[in-house]
Amino acid sequence: MNIHHLELFYYVARHGGIVPAVRNMPYGIQQPAVSGQIARLEESLGTKLFNRRPFALLPAGKELFEFIRPFFDKIDRVGEAIRGGSAHHLRVAAPAIVLYDYLPEIFRRVRKHFPSFRLSLHEAARIEAERLLQAGEIDIAITVLERKKATAVRSRALLELPLILLVIFPMMLNLVVRSFGWIALLANRGLVNNLLIQLGLISTPMKLMFNLTGLMIGLTHIYLPFMVLMLVAAIRNVPRDVEAAAATLGSSRLHVFTAVTLPLSAPGILAGSILVFVLTISALVTPRMLGGPTYKVMATLIYDEFMQLLDWPSGSALSFALTAMAIGVIWLSSRLTRRWAGMA
């Protein structure tokens, strides 16, 4: 028995076969060489240590492996500790693109602060990285997580592009642009009418603009994201345990929603409704663009009084009325919310 043979056997036993061992060994050695050395080891012990294929440790091999394993497991770290760099060694597994494109720069920056910092890199995709992590062979894996994560592994999202961005995006987009999009859709020769005519569902264009229908569609679209965001926050605040309790007690999914989730998110629904109401009643751009100069709402009337008719006193009176309505609705809703909060 010499220690080099034992080391080779340690790698073979740990990685489950000669071929995987060669792949995982920290120094270059060819497979026939490993096979030869292992054969020498078995010869000196006078017994076989493992079945080749499929790989399985035999009792003698198991005994030997258990004895040498703690030694070889720790030898690297002991060596480091003696060299004085043990505190700053990190073993990372990541896909190649991360290793090549992102890590070098990060590594360079960390090195600046910790000159003794050492990094071991493993190229691995998700499943392999998870296995390495659980086997304790790496400290960190950078990988794409599908919905579920492995147990006993802590994970932190580095980058996520949530679906909510698709709700925020139209909200951040220029109001004029969005209204313009609806003109293109709803006009007499717009997309909706063209489509319906081509499908043979109607023969003459429907009147979708310059009336309540057009305004309703356009304004619903424009203020929908506000409602979505309010409701996301409201539903997130409903304690999960309460829903789970209802489900445990035998409620169907729909019943859990109507009996638990909906009442508990009512304040959020009210707040969202008030917000959308106030925004809609104050809207100028969309009603003007989709309603044209003839179909009027309060805000467009105020605009006309000031800019076209130059009747500022009337416009001011209308402005006052609009403000009073908006503030009145907000005041009422805040009273209502407070009463609810008092009841709870």
Next chain:
Amino acid sequence: MSSATDSDDRPGFAVTTTALAVIVFLQIPVIVVVLAAFSTTSYLTIPPRGLTLAWFGKVLTDPTYLAAIRMSLMLACGSTVISLVLGVAAAYALFRKALPGSEAITSVLMAPLILPAVVIGVALLQYYSLTGLRGSLFGLLMAHVVITVPYIVRSALASLAGLDLAVEEAARVLGANGFEAFRLVTLPLIQPGLVAGALFAFITSLDNVPVTIFLIGANQTTLPVLIFSSVEMGIDPSVAAVSTLLIVATGIILLIAERVAGFHRFV
């Protein structure tokens, strides 16, 4: 959330479908505008006939559009910077309760979020007429500060609320003066919130028609005001082209903000 309930939480088919339908509905006008910008026809058609970049060329060489874009960007940048300075200072003072009547002041600062924008527009119009600021660039810039400052104050107050005052006090104990402690400790800590707030402010200014349209001088215009009034004149695909440019710019800014500050957490 425990992992045991995870599988039960997964939404069913109906919920997923509805959510996707809503998300698609929200993108429809955006897609339509982008498609319309590439049409070779001189009127607006969807789906577009042919494929041309001519309308983009027209927009980017048209002095009216260029002047409007420049004006919009200038107003948005100017009002965001001014609002940041004023709003962060105000929020900090309110947070440290340096002033009596903090709550009343907060309400006043937030009022432009609740008041109808048209009303702010006409109110400022009358005020500016009396003071002679009407049609001046300074007046317009200040009007944009009024409508953008609530976003900064709101995000700064929210960020400050999550702050441990002890770190700032620690900085003071270690010899920093008040301003240094704020600049080196507090400011970096509230920075992500401020990035999001500043983005909101910038986009609000860039977006605004109801205030701007009442206050803008005779031969000036901003991009949204230009689009708004050109729609009444009749539209050609150059409106779609300039809208497409705005859509792309907004998308890029949003993605950057998401990566830099995790923007969606602040909405």
